[in-house]
Amino acid sequence: MFSKSHPEAEHQRLVLHEDPRSGNCYKIRLTAALLDLPIERVQYDIMLGDTRKPEFLRTVNANGRIPVLQVGDRFLPESNAACWYLAEGSPLIPTDRFSRADMLRWMFFEQYNHEPNIATLRFWLLFVGEANLGEHQRGQIMAKRAGGEAALGLMEEHLAGREWFVGEAVSLADIALYAYTHVCEAGGFRLRDYPGVCAWLRRVEGLPHYVAMD
Amino acid sequence: MFSKSHPEAEHQRLVLHEDPRSGNCYKIRLTAALLDLPIERVQYDIMLGDTRKPEFLRTVNANGRIPVLQVGDRFLPESNAACWYLAEGSPLIPTDRFSRADMLRWMFFEQYNHEPNIATLRFWLLFVGEANLGEHQRGQIMAKRAGGEAALGLMEEHLAGREWFVGEAVSLADIALYAYTHVCEAGGFRLRDYPGVCAWLRRVEGLPHYVAMD
Incomplete structure (x- = not known):
């Protein structure tokens, strides 16, 4: 590509x-x-x-x-x-200064608001197993569920009328957010509640040279 | 500057x-x-x-x-x-490609491993007040203390023999990490356990045009 x-x-x-x-x-x-x-x-x-x-x-x-x-x-x-x-130097990073910073904004959002909730619940439920969670982890499930839903809701709102997170083309913001969003159901989230997010997932999957997660 | x-x-x-x-x-x-x-x-x-x-x-x-x-x-x-x-375009971002990415590495570390532990404990203890914390928050204090100490320990180790986090000059990595590190004692962390970190804090404070937190 x-x-x-x-x-x-x-x-x-x-x-x-x-x-x-x-x-x-x-x-x-x-x-x-x-x-x-x-x-x-x-x-x-x-x-x-x-x-x-x-x-x-x-x-x-x-x-x-x-x-x-x-x-x-x-x-x-x-x-x-x-x-x-x-x-760096590829079309996956916008050339406009504000857009470049805005792409980083979504990447920091991903690591702060999205991954610690959505990826952690997937890890706990899919790999550790709910029965093996400690009391401290169990106590965090509800807050992480709410935090993950808030992150998905913000993505849904942002994608209304947009094809990609920043500007008119795919960027690293989309790749960073795609990774754990497309497998979020393993953490107990319901993708069908977020139709705009689902349409965007399909756009990422339609990119030339796209590879699936193992 | x-x-x-x-x-x-x-x-x-x-x-x-x-x-x-x-x-x-x-x-x-x-x-x-x-x-x-x-x-x-x-x-x-x-x-x-x-x-x-x-x-x-x-x-x-x-x-x-x-x-x-x-x-x-x-x-x-x-x-x-x-x-x-x-x-962007200033000496606070390194010109070398690897160093630029390495600077972002420390900035993502800051938001993932440092801020959620060190800043959150400062917020809870200094602004919310320990007596006002909910049970769910109290249950997280020990893990956040350990996570924050691990982050400070990694910074101490990285700074051994270095003046700045990336390359030979101050960059955004230093600014991002300085913000909550220099006030971490309000969250119950002990800066004197990290002498290399303390020397680096003084270097940041010696920069021309430095401004203190309000």
Whole structure:
């Protein structure tokens, strides 16, 4: 879709350190696919604590988290920062100054208001299992449900009359928000309550070079 | 310090919609000060629900939060996106591609791992008051204390042998992390446990045009 628009990235080996079940990891893989950038994948199992082991903490990410994008011999944690690195100079980042900042606005919204509610409930219900949750986690379910619904409601409102989150074209804002939105039902959210969001999900899925989550 | 490096911003009226007690709002004011950019301030009281009123939701931010940076007649929520808008083209954003993404990495870390722990405890203990916390909030204090200490510990480790978070100069990563770190003791954290962080706080405070939080 956007190949040949990112000369610097093409000359460095790109390795995604990931757990393929993670939407944060998938964001980076989707960004690379849309940009037609080859990316190697090294897989970890977060349920087995792979990313808390001393070797990982020392060499990949002292914060004990994935994804991490390896660029040559340098390591870049934080999914949205990695997407930014891959997409700089491509049409996935708007050229207008305000729109560029507005794209980042939705990416910060995603990490602050969306992911901690929607992705966390999916992780708890799909991977940990409701029966295995601790009392402290159970006590947070209602607040996270309300927070996630508020985030989806804000997205629905914003998408009224729009095709994409920022301007007239797909940007990293759409990719960042798509990752956990399209699998939110695994966290107990009902996508049919958000028809505008559903139509936007289909638009993302219709992009050339789109790849699905594993 | 960096004036005349941001031609577009100089021609638009900049208004910060803020509660001056908020570190997220202060980030934007500090960025504008370091860049010598004039910025108007409109103040709200989050304790009185000013940012949840219909007028605010309709005209300033449908997400009901501050800060919002108004640029002419457009509104930009999310503190770190607003800082990015102000600083584009200035030395507060590194010119090297990897460093720019690495700066964003620390800004996403700030919003995901730092602010929800450190700023929230400060808000609960300093403004809400421990006696007024609900049971659900009380149940989160220990996890937020541990999360905040982990964030400060990671900052301490990263700053060993470094003056700034990214590269050789102050960037938005430092401003974003400074805002709630320098007042973290109001949330019950002990800065003296992090001497490298304390030395870095003093470096930020020594920058030309630095302004203190109200």
